[in-house]
Amino acid sequence: MSKTFSITILGSNSALPTSERYPTAQVLNVSERFFLIDCGEGTQIQLRRNRIKFSKINHIFISHLHGDHCFGLIGLISTMGLLGRIVDLHIHCHPDLEKILVPQLDYFCKDMPFKVIFDCFDWKKQDMIYEDKNMEVYTIPLVHRVPTVGFLFKEKVAERKVRKEFVFKYQPSIKEIIAIKHGEPYYTKDGELILNEDITIEPPKPLAYAFCTDTRPAKKAIDQIKDVDLLYHESTFLKEDKKLAHKTYHSTAEQAANIAKEANVKQLMIGHYSTRYKDLSLFLEEAKTVFENTVLGREGVVVTLA
């Protein structure tokens, strides 16, 4: 199967949804494993609109416990139950979410055929909170009015692929193939040395996506998000409202772009716009004056990295 690595925006707005802009939710698709990031009200409807199967989501990451980032959870989980899901669902979150959500699940979703597992994290630490064969996810402590983290999704370096011609010609053992995949050279039965680079194919470069919302400019995260392929950074306000951004622990589009520049990321996506602004092109314009390779996060926008 060919590799996929893409982000779909389900909601781009801040606290107050409008008739067209939903609260925060995104989906990261890593080769048809879907990671849901935040889950504002209406996420399940937006998932349907974007034709993303609920059954492919096994892990949900919640950045913080403001309603516009988690009010969609109970509806989504309830629907998953009605659809007959049987696979456990993991929610990576602040421990308070478990206290709030469990009584609701007990009341509304009594006989669900699957378990909801709360994988609670320490929001003050840069911890690895998820790992599988291909990926690691880390918390990124942020600066907001309540405990808040971003998430860094990092692909692992894949094994090198062994060239078919070589296998056909030299018939190496399984043990030898594993060694070659890890970069070892090969010695023929005659003792001849064959360099690893001559018999393997370089794997695709591992990709990284950093999600930073809601926060004042994520300066303390710069080391962690350095060089990522895509940074999502909130830009609730335009720079003309910089004071308000500071007061409410948010960022402006210019500040988001400055973080992108300083962290030397390849691409920036902005979002979490305040309802006060009607013309979102102003955000893109403002960010681009500092960091050219910026995308305006909007409902339905898909950024494909692979």
Next chain:
Amino acid sequence: MSKTFSITILGSNSALPTSERYPTAQVLNVSERFFLIDCGEGTQIQLRRNRIKFSKINHIFISHLHGDHCFGLIGLISTMGLLGRIVDLHIHCHPDLEKILVPQLDYFCKDMPFKVIFDCFDWKKQDMIYEDKNMEVYTIPLVHRVPTVGFLFKEKVAERKVRKEFVFKYQPSIKEIIAIKHGEPYYTKDGELILNEDITIEPPKPLAYAFCTDTRPAKKAIDQIKDVDLLYHESTFLKEDKKLAHKTYHSTAEQAANIAKEANVKQLMIGHYSTRYKDLSLFLEEAKTVFENTVLGREGVVVTLA
């Protein structure tokens, strides 16, 4: 101000929302006082789409505690708080809702400038649960898997209007005018009798709207909903799935229409369609074979009675 009496459908679907159909929510507009009936996920977005001001809603009526009828409450209330609402909000509901919602309000909406007041009702009784100058609202006990009521919204009989010419000519006292408004005749200073009907105008006929969801055919409600101007009756299924309707305590379009006929209502609106059906015109067709004056409830549909 001229009188208004209209129903706007915000959500027409049953349990599982689709990309176009929202879970149950409706707004009754009685001369610019808005009563919200049920509040599925996404109701606040649908209110915005239909340009209904949140500040005009002071009373919310919740039929029962299945998620598709109440998961939108926390988001709506939270937004009302962010918009600076100061007027109390009343929720008319089963007592369990208070137990579930209060911990969420305490966590997410700590410093709201208004109070949420839970006016809990006994779902087994046909009680008057709300009254103002112009209107009364009654519970309609229904038959569903959990405690469920419908709601009967009944305008009061308005006072008769006294003709201006009469007031100008005879200059009656305030006390006499009040008596005339209540239907009394008038005696001139010369002792001449003037019939009430000659000096007053008949007020507009009081209107009544009955909302019945979710339920098996609401037979036991027929006395209560007799002759209403508009009956909303759920029709989750088509008659081909009658057994499933019975098993899940729902109704078919044909059954809804039979109730409308038996209760001699003027107009029927159907809704709460199961996600399994794509072509909703089949519901309308089925209902119309029994009860011609039927409207298909869909998002954005407005039925105006005055």
